[in-house]
Amino acid sequence: MGGEARASQRDLSRPAHAAARARIYAELSLWRRAGMAACQGGGAALWLSALPTPGVTGTFIPGAAMRAAVRLWLGAPPRSVPPAPLCRCGRGADADGRHFLSACGEQTSLHTRLHHHLVHLVAEALRASPSWTDVQVEAVVARGRGALRPDLRATHAASGVVVWGDASVSAPFTDATVAMAAVAPLRAAAAVAREALKASKYDGALPATTHTFTPLVWEAFGRIGPATSRWLRDSLGGPDRSGVRATLLRRVSVALWRSHARAVSVGYSRCFGIPVVGENSVAGGPLGAVYVAGRVGDWGGFGPRRSWLGRVYLRPG
Numbered sequence: 476m477g478g479e480a481r482a483s484q485r486d487l488s489r490p491a492h493a494a495a496r497a498r499i500y501a502e503l504s505l506w507r508r509a510g511m512a513a514c515q516g517g518g519a520a521l522w523l524s525a526l527p528t529p530g531v532t533g534t535f536i537p538g539a540a541m542r543a544a545v546r547l548w549l550g551a552p553p554r555s556v557p558p559a560p561l562c563r564c565g566r567g568a569d570a571d572g573r574h575f576l577s578a579c580g581e582q583t584s585l586h587t588r589l590h591h592h593l594v595h596l597v598a599e600a601l602r603a604s605p606s607w608t609d610v611q612v613e614a615v616v617a618r619g620r621g622a623l624r625p626d627l628r629a630t631h632a633a634s635g636v637v638v639w640g641d642a643s644v645s646a647p648f649t650d651a652t653v654a655m656a657a658v659a660p661l662r663a664a665a666a667v668a669r670e671a672l673k674a675s676k677y678d679g680a681l682p683a684t685t686h687t688f689t690p691l692v693w694e695a696f697g698r699i700g701p702a703t704s705r706w707l708r709d710s711l712g713g714p715d716r717s718g719v720r721a722t723l724l725r726r727v728s729v730a731l732w733r734s735h736a737r738a739v740s741v742g743y744s745r746c747f748g749i750p751v752v753g754e755n756s757v758a759g760g761p762l763g764a765v766y767v768a769g770r771v772g773d774w775g776g777f778g779p780r781r782s783w784l785g786r787v788y789l790r791p792g
């Protein structure tokens with residue numbers, strides 16, 4: 476009785492959630508299961524609870540981008556028009572648009588921008604915290620392996636320990652991580668693997684024992700790496716911890732999904748010749764319908780057909 480009395484409602488509901496999840500997963504392919512799992516837990520849903528504040532530094536996601544992001548989130552194809560099987564970058568493309576989020580060679584600059592933005596957000600949060608001083612971005616490790624260039628370094632004010640951080644966005648869509656979704660769907664396997672890779676890269680390469688390393692890894696669908704999460708919890712603690720850390724995690728989450736919406740829009744346009752969706756149109760069409768909005772006003776009653784030569788044209792649907 477005593478044990479039961481101490482169990483929280485969350486503990487009690489866990490088996491029910493696991494059973495419901497198992498029922499849903501049983502009907503899904505591993506690929507879809509991995510996508511759905513990647514959207515659950517580990518802070519992956521923070522962008523959906525962000526108040527839409529305006530401005531460049533705000534968390535507002537414009538309508539068309541929001542619709543594209545939600546389609547990805549729900550596992551729906553970003554557009555009702557299927558992409559060609561081979562992307563312009565030379566790699567295979569999938570109907571779910573995941574190719575553009577990490578693997579597409581045509582989107583390298585966008586992915587680099589996202590990476591730099593994440594580093595900037597973490598640096599900004601550390602600068603706002605009284606626990607940290609001397610926060611630098613892209614400082615070179617003075618000794619050790621010459622080629623190392625961690626994304627940021629900061630000094631812990633009380634202990635004087637210098638922390639090096641390296642940021643990364645890992646894709647939970649590789650064959651290995653998709654297979655992991657069969658046995659441990661809620662484990663952020665892609666982030667764990669990337670964190671381990673980063674840690675081994677810096678292991679033994681830091682200039683002194685007063686220097687430590689932390690990975691700063693998010694999965695492409697938003698789950699936070701466990702080592703990253705632990706470090707942020709320890710580093711941005713204190714009385715205002717809910718403020719600084721929660722704001723950082725929300726902003727990173729929003730940045731990820733803004734970037735994804737952009738990646739899909741640019742990817743479909745540049746790689747397949749499918750027009751960029753305008754702000755006032757319905758991105759990709761209503762879910763499940765054969766419909767695409769574009770540049771020529773109201774498309775009601777028409778469905779799109781796409782030639783494999785890369786041009787989009789219409790005929791009555």
Ligand SMILES: [Zn+2]
Nearest residue numbers: 562564579580
């Ligand atoms: Zn590509």
